[in-house]
Amino acid sequence: MKKISILIPAYNEEAVLEALYARLGTLANDIKKYTFEFLFVNDGSRDNTLKIIRELAEVDDRVSYVNLSRNFGKEIAMVAGFDHVSGDATVIIDADLQDPPELIPEMIHYWEEGFDDVYAKRRSREGETWFKKWSSKKFYQILEKLSHVPIQKDTGDFRLLDRRAIEALKGMRESERYTKGMFSWIGFYKKEILYDRDPRAAGETKWNYRKLINFAIDGITSFTTAPLRITTYVGFIVSLIAFLYLIFIVFRTVFLGADIAGYPSTLAVILFLGGVQLLSLGIIGEYVGRIFLETKQRPLYLIEEYHNGSRKKTRRKD
Ligand code: UDP
Ligand code: MG
Secondary structure (H helix, E strand, O other): OEEEEEEEEEEOOOOHHHHHHHHHHHHHHHHOOOEEEEEEEOOOOOOOOHHHHHHHHOOOOEEEEEEOOOOOOOHHHHHHHHOOOOEEEEEOOOOOOOOOHHHHHHHHHHHHHOOEEEEEEEEOOOOOOOOOOOOOHHHHHHHHHOOOOOOOOOOOEEEEEHHHHHHHHOOOOOOOOOOHHHHHHHOOOEEEEEEEEEOOOOOOOOOHHHHHHHHHHHHOOOOHHHHHHHHHHHHHHHHHHHHHHHHHHHHHHHHHHHOOOOOHHHHHHHHHHHHHHHHHHHHHHHHHHHHHHHHHOOOHHHHHHHHEEOOEEEEEEO
């Protein structure tokens, strides 16, 4: 019998876990053709999330969990999940019930038809401000233009991935991750299904605008070196203009004589160039910083405890 793994990254989700488990459980009981594994990745929660997961694991062999040693962020929590899922296919789902589990049968259906990556696209985005919608739309447009990798719009991490897609993702060990871009990068056969995204069932979102802006910069710098190329172009154009202007000045001085005025324009040019240079340095710095982080070759995450439900085994690392 084929096995479907459900991968659930959870950070401070005590308010919703039971409801999520109930819905997943009903679903798994209804689908008799497959066995299921619910793999929770507890991403260093400070509330009772781990306790609840442990209780679930005690009564249900389908429940496995990875307890990370601290909060590593969702991107890394997902890698920990990829490394530990055992199913022939894996469904990534948020703990907060914004992704309706009821979509999973449809995903499995398309997977059986041969698709490797069945992703759920939001038809609507209720409970989000117009600014968040607008900024995310713009961001993806820019990213797509710069990286030449088609990015799926209005799509989160809610998707079913075939084993070979999971293996491909496991091979990508960079520490600064932009998983959404990776899903596109690996390719394979993709299928889109539409759904209405619900507002969070309970608890609070872990995002704020500062995080989102950083996420956008990470997304671009981890995916494309286009900004470096753009600085090259800008530098080239500015030099060219400066050169032409220089020739113009020389000729004007020779034929019309010198005049000393022009202090404000000189200052403006200096400030403008200073700004361009700082910006370029900043862009280069982003990439150098990335190189620095990757060359450290640290493990992506540390595990405090791993419980494998199907083997009824718990391994604690100390
Ligand atoms: N999450 C996580 N680690 C974090 C932040 C979030 O594992 O540091 C999980 C969280 O528990 C949830 C999912 O990632 O299952 C999505 O988080 P959230 O709902 O806060 O994001 P949003 O839906 O607002 O984009
Ligand atoms: Mg959410």
